[in-house]
Amino acid sequence: MAMKTLTAEQKKALATLRERLGGISEEKRQAQRHLVAARKSIQKFLQAQQATVPQLAQALGMPADEALWHVTGMRKYGKVTEVGEEDDYPLYALVEIDDKPAAGH
Amino acid sequence: MNTQIDSSFTPDALVVGGGIAGLQSALDLADQGLKVLVVERQASIGGHMIALSKVFPTLDCASCITTPKMSAAAHHENITILTSTEVEAIESAGGVHHVKLLQKPTYVNFDKCIGCRLCEYACDTEYPDPFEEGLGAVKAIAVPFTNAIPQKAVLNAEHCSTCGTCARVCPTDAIEFDQQPRRLTIATDAVIVASGFKLNSITVKPQYNAQRSQDIISPLTLERLLAPHGPYGRVLRPSDGKIPGSIAFVQCAGSRDESIGVPYCSRVCCMYSIKQAMLLSGALPLADITIYYMDIRAFGKGYEQFFQNAKAMGINFVRGKVARIDPLDGGDLSLHVENTEEAENPIAERRHDLVVLAQGMIPGWNPAAATPVACAADGFVATTSLTAPTATVAPGIFVAGTAAGPKDIVDTIAEAGAAAMQASQYLFQKRAEALVG
Ligand SMILES: Cc1cc2nc3c(=O)[nH]c(=O)nc-3n(C[C@H](O)[C@H](O)[C@H](O)COP(=O)(O)OP(=O)(O)OC[C@H]3O[C@@H](n4cnc5c(N)ncnc54)[C@H](O)[C@@H]3O)c2cc1C
Numbered sequence A: 001m002a003m004k005t006l007t008a009e010q011k012k013a014l015a016t017l018r019e020r021l022g023g024i025s026e027e028k029r030q031a032q033r034h035l036v037a038a039r040k041s042i043q044k045f046l047q048a049q050q051a052t053v054p055q056l057a058q059a060l061g062m063p064a065d066e067a068l069w070h071v072t073g074m075r076k077y078g079k080v081t082e083v084g085e086e087d088d089y090p091l092y093a094l095v096e097i098d099d100k101p102a103a104g105h
Numbered sequence B: 001m002n003t004q005i006d007s008s009f010t011p012d013a014l015v016v017g018g019g020i021a022g023l024q025s026a027l028d029l030a031d032q033g034l035k036v037l038v039v040e041r042q043a044s045i046g047g048h049m050i051a052l053s054k055v056f057p058t059l060d061c062a063s064c065i066t067t068p069k070m071s072a073a074a075h076h077e078n079i080t081i082l083t084s085t086e087v088e089a090i091e092s093a094g095g096v097h098h099v100k101l102l103q104k105p106t107y108v109n110f111d112k113c114i115g116c117r118l119c120e121y122a123c124d125t126e127y128p129d130p131f132e133e134g135l136g137a138v139k140a141i142a143v144p145f146t147n148a149i150p151q152k153a154v155l156n157a158e159h160c161s162t163c164g165t166c167a168r169v170c171p172t173d174a175i176e177f178d179q180q181p182r183r184l185t186i187a188t189d190a191v192i193v194a195s196g197f198k199l200n201s202i203t204v205k206p207q208y209n210a211q212r213s214q215d216i217i218s219p220l221t222l223e224r225l226l227a228p229h230g231p232y233g234r235v236l237r238p239s240d241g242k243i244p245g246s247i248a249f250v251q252c253a254g255s256r257d258e259s260i261g262v263p264y265c266s267r268v269c270c271m272y273s274i275k276q277a278m279l280l281s282g283a284l285p286l287a288d289i290t291i292y293y294m295d296i297r298a299f300g301k302g303y304e305q306f307f308q309n310a311k312a313m314g315i316n317f318v319r320g321k322v323a324r325i326d327p328l329d330g331g332d333l334s335l336h337v338e339n340t341e342e343a344e345n346p347i348a349e350r351r352h353d354l355v356v357l358a359q360g361m362i363p364g365w366n367p368a369a370a371t372p373v374a375c376a377a378d379g380f381v382a383t384t385s386l387t388a389p390t391a392t393v394a395p396g397i398f399v400a401g402t403a404a405g406p407k408d409i410v411d412t413i414a415e416a417g418a419a420a421m422q423a424s425q426y427l428f429q430k431r432a433e434a435l436v437g
Helices: A010-021 A026-048 A053-060 A064-076 B019-030 B062-075 B118-122 B165-169 B220-226 B271-283 B301-310 B409-436
Strands: A079-084 A090-095 B013-016 B036-039 B077-081 B085-093 B096-103 B127-129 B137-139 B180-186 B189-191 B197-199 B244-251 B288-293 B316-319 B320-328 B333-338 B349-351 B356-359 B361-365 B397-399
Touching: A026 A053, A026 A064, A026 A090, A053 A064, A053 A090, A064 A079, A064 B333, A079 B397, B013 B019, B013 B096, B013 B180, B013 B244, B019 B036, B019 B189, B019 B409, B036 B085, B062 B077, B096 B189, B118 B165, B189 B409, B220 B271, B220 B356, B244 B271, B244 B320, B244 B333, B244 B349, B271 B301, B316 B409, B333 B356, B397 B409
Parallel strands: B013 B036, B013 B189, B036 B077, B189 B397, B244 B288, B244 B356, B288 B316
Antiparallel strands: A079 A090, B085 B096, B096 B180, B127 B137, B197 B361, B320 B333, B333 B349
16 A cells, blocks of 8 residues: 655644644553554464454453454454354454465566 | 535525435425435434344345435435534524534545545554444444445544554545534525434343343344344354354333333334344344244234244244343343243243343434424424424424334335425425515
8 A cells, every 4th residue: 555655734734633632642542552462463363273252262361252343343354254163153264365466467 | 415515505405314214305305406405413324224234024125225315315416415414403583494513523525535445444443333333343534334425434533543544545635634623504494303213221221231241232233233244244142252042132121111211112123123033033043032022013014914924933922021131151141031921930031142122212312402393202303283293393394204203214204205295385385475575
């Protein structure tokens, strides 16, 4: 994805928004760090094996509802897919992303 | 569809709410050549109906019916739609209604946004998706849902980390971090209030312990679980992702109860629960599905047959009130039930792993607080007489759909057409009188 640099006006507008929001609270930063860490740990675990939500939760020491929420988000944005069922639970796997350019391009 | 208007814009009629009632009224007025402004507080039009899975009694796909109406309204030359905009008040004087609007910042310039979703894919902040009743995840900047109209990204400042990535990837420079809330007043001759309904709190009955279990869910949550593009892509228990094997519907869990201030019947719960039970039995053929009810109100055309079909499909109907629900260790839910058809042993304990509470329908907005419109004792918009079911106490202001009281889609659409007819008659008469002098 092509990333542009922000113009001076955009930077100023972003600062205005940040100010309007009363700055970025420690709680918000913490939540963001937690989100990134949880997604990374799920990704790493699923790289090694397929798993159900309770298996993920147990392995990563995470509440099952939270593990389900992360898997749901990862599924929505194409990072995880359902591959079967085990003991009344869907089994999830990481989506293989083919980085190789398509032939002829 | 035009989202850049100012106070010089004077539509013939203004519709409060872009649910199915508001859209139908707007289309019926616009087809008569009248200019209509639809004001919707959410980021997309469509109201509750766009989030439903299928609809009783036909089991048609809800979005297949709603999306064409949304699209017809958005593309109609006589209809202007403002989303993310709330009607705050109406002041009426000399036959003109001055409607006060609050336009919330979306931080995206809709004239520039092409709905490519590159900002959404690049954003690394997610929060519980309100469209999925909190079950799914959505990025801090996102097109609200797949078939949202407008197909424009909206930034949720509350969840934004202000990293600026969205602006870096936007191909059309549509992100505007400095947007501010904007107030404007629109003068119009007629208003249709189609502000719809909401459900009362899932915790309104403490004996059902909904705050103690994520598997005691709202019927709107179940609509999303049943929807083909729902959060999990199938029906799962929210607490741990289990495929539920035993599901209970508890009827009248927020209506027909003086003690919670909702003495009336919400009219659609019996039918949507039967619909949901039928859809569940298709999605989970091995599941055991029970509806606990006081009495089944299947009043509309084809509804009794629908109920009979559900019984024939093997859905269990237990006539009795659920007194209490206790979440148990291990995830099961214990229901204490009085089965009035069980002479020997009427009191029973039943276990299920997912419970749906039929919450009551209450008004989506209270116009009496800030407009000349009056509300009835139940909180819904009061109408003037049995022979004018869409007229409010304020001349030139009409009401349609669930803003006037709980009702199904068929009745909502019929009433929306009637309100449009009453409004156009009012407008044409006003014009005729002005011509005569
Ligand atoms: C779980 C469930 C399942 C159902 N299933 C069925 C079914 O299968 N078949 C059937 O016939 N019926 C069904 N219904 C009923 C159906 O949903 C309603 O009849 C219908 O959606 C009502 O439409 P409406 O336009 O009146 O209200 P809404 O859909 O609530 O629309 C009102 C709109 O007004 C907006 N609004 C409110 N106040 C303001 C304001 N001040 N300013 C700007 N905008 C405002 C709201 O954001 C909303 O978008 C179901 C209901 C529920 C709860």
